Amino acid sequence: xxxxxxxxxxxxxxxxxxxxxxxxxxxxxxxxxxxxxxxxxxxxxxxxxxxxxxxxxxxxxxxxxxxxxxxxxxxxxxxxxxxxxxxxxxxxxxxxxxxxxxxxxxxxxxxxxxxxxxxxxxxxxxxxxxxxxxxxxxxxxxxxxxxxxxxxxxxxxxxxxxxxxxxxxxxxxxxxxxxxxxxxxxxxxxxxxxxxxxxxxxxxxxxxxxxxxxxxxxxxxxxxxxxxxxxxxxxxxxxxxxxxxxxxxxxxxxxxxxxxxxxxxxxxxxxxxxxxxxxxxxxxxxxxxxxxxxxxxxxxxxxxxxxxxxxxxxxxxxxxxxxxxxxxxxxxxxxxxxxxxxxxxxxxxxxxxxxxxxxxxxxxxxxxxxxxxxxxxxxxxxxxxxxxxxxxxxxxxxxxxxxxxxxxxxxxxxxxxxxxxxxxxxxxxxxxxxxxxxxxxxxxxxxxxxxxxxxxxxxxxxxxxxxxxxxxxxxxxxxxxxx
Numbered sequence: 001x002x003x004x005x006x007x008x009x010x011x012x013x014x015x016x017x018x019x020x021x022x023x024x025x026x027x028x029x030x031x032x033x034x035x036x037x038x039x040x041x042x043x044x045x046x047x048x049x050x051x052x053x054x055x056x057x058x059x060x061x062x063x064x065x066x067x068x069x070x071x072x073x074x075x076x077x078x079x080x081x082x083x084x085x086x087x088x089x090x091x092x093x094x095x096x097x098x099x100x101x102x103x104x105x106x107x108x109x110x111x112x113x114x115x116x117x118x119x120x121x122x123x124x125x126x127x128x129x130x131x132x133x134x135x136x137x138x139x140x141x142x143x144x145x146x147x148x149x150x151x152x153x154x155x156x157x158x159x160x161x162x163x164x165x166x167x168x169x170x171x172x173x174x175x176x177x178x179x180x181x182x183x184x185x186x187x188x189x190x191x192x193x194x195x196x197x198x199x200x201x202x203x204x205x206x207x208x209x210x211x212x213x214x215x216x217x218x219x220x221x222x223x224x225x226x227x228x229x230x231x232x233x234x235x236x237x238x239x240x241x242x243x244x245x246x247x248x249x250x251x252x253x254x255x256x257x258x259x260x261x262x263x264x265x266x267x268x269x270x271x272x273x274x275x276x277x278x279x280x281x282x283x284x285x286x287x288x289x290x291x292x293x294x295x296x297x298x299x300x301x302x303x304x305x306x307x308x309x310x311x312x313x314x315x316x317x318x319x320x321x322x323x324x325x326x327x328x329x330x331x332x333x334x335x336x337x338x339x340x341x342x343x344x345x346x347x348x349x350x351x352x353x354x355x356x357x358x359x360x361x362x363x364x365x366x367x368x369x370x371x372x373x374x375x376x377x378x379x380x381x382x383x384x385x386x387x388x389x390x391x392x393x394x395x396x397x398x399x400x401x402x403x404x405x406x407x408x409x410x411x412x413x414x415x416x417x418x419x420x421x422x423x424x425x426x427x428x429x430x431x432x433x434x435x436x437x438x439x440x441x442x443x444x445x446x447x448x449x450x451x452x453x454x455x456x457x458x459x460x461x462x463x464x465x466x467x468x469x470x471x472x473x474x475x476x477x478x479x480x481x482x483x
Contacts, residue, residue, distance in 0.1 A: 005130050009095060013126045016093040022126040027051050027101045034072035040106060040114050049103040057096050076115040077102050085120045097127030145467060146475055168283045168458045172256055175275050181232040181258055186221035195219030197429045198241040214240035218257040220437050226261050226448055227440045234258035247465040248397055248456055251474055257452040265388045265404040268449035269365055273302050289461050291395040294361050307369040314355040319370050341425035345372030363394040375415040375431055377403035395460055402451030409441035
């Protein structure tokens with residue numbers, strides 16, 4: 001029983017602490033375990049000190065074999081009567097899960113196992129609970145996400161997943177810096193949430209006695225920097241959206257946005273295609289990935305898909321002529337469940353997500369949507385009803401969005417007013433009037449292109465739900481029932 005194990009470990013701690021501190025502030029480490037293993041056969045066998053966690057114990061009477069692991073690797077510790085100081089005492093107090101400091105001579109056993117013949121060992125941290133390799137139920141996804149530290153201990157592949165995620169973000173950062181972008185940080189709290197269609201979280205700042213919002217996007221502060229004289233900027237940071245949880249959505253997640261003055265969306269498309277191909281290669285080691293039953297071929301030349309053409313092919317509706325009534329009927333027929341007061345832009349987006357997007361399997365650019373679905377993009381010069389926007393789509397989901405930035409303050413104000421009407425009609429995700437941003441545009445923002453991607457891309461590359469690619473995802477509090 002767990003209670004018996006916990007009681008036994010408490011007794012072992014008490015026994016150990018009669019003679020030594022079971023949580024010392026300082027330990028000695030000469031080398032990492034991997035370095036010690038690599039030195040076998042090359043160096044004179046002199047004494048060295050290693051630290052790590054005990055992952056297994058095998059008591060054979062006058063000899064105890066213990067596996068000890070640090071982040072770099074694992075080595076066998078050999079504790080022996082007559083060789084290891086306080087051997088009997090350590091046998092009585094040592095447990096799987098304890099962190100130890102072990103001093104000894106590198107040796108190879110008769111079976112050829114690289115080991116450390118321990119002369120002295122002390123406990124650096126006493127583990128009060130049984131090591132999770134014996135902890136039943138860890139295969140349950142909910143438990144693994146709630147207790148990620150145990151998941152990491154039991155499943156080495158989980159740690160490898162997050163090392164890949166580190167490579168994912170470091171590659172993006174490196175490529176942006178190499179292209180001349182400056183990394184910046186902007187505030188998480190905003191007086192006016194903007195830059196995306198999303199419902200924000202609200203919080204209260206006591207010092208100012210005012211409500212603020214957790215940012216839903218990085219966009220508007222970064223574009224203000226273009227007004228201020230920066231030409232290329234990017235930020236990698238957390239954003240927060242008060243929306244549903246599913247395979248592709250989280251309430252808080254990491255997003256990258258970059259903005260380049262004097263670029264247009266054509267230039268940004270060329271850059272992002274090269275960026276994605278490099279990121280895929282360095283993250284996965286190849287140029288193709290599995291997503292469900294599909295094989296995504298990232299290294300092929302990406303096709304361009306015209307939004308209007310794809311929409312008409314999938315729905316039979318011509319967006320140049322379709323009325324709001326026709327769009328609402330279509331939205332209902334495809335199961336999009338539109339809100340009663342949803343306006344044209346929201347209806348188009350809902351239908352697109354049900355009909356067009358699922359059919360876009362291989363990496364591609366979906367380009368030039370109607371102006372109603374993108375309030376922050378510049379209109380096409382040859383067709384004022386459409387905007388110069390692209391979305392990167394693969395596996396039937398959106399994996400990035402960019403556009404030639406709207407820098408006309410008069411047009412921007414008109415677009416915000418349309419969004420305000422949609423909000424007044426009940427669209428909680430509609431964008432808001434941001435007078436300060438419009439004022440910034442009135443000072444002049446250079447022609448520019450912007451682009452954003454989120455950690456959803458990494459989840460797709462790993463073919464996993466996004467919660468499983470997040471170290472500590474938000475979870476329903478334990479014991480709280482569904483509404």
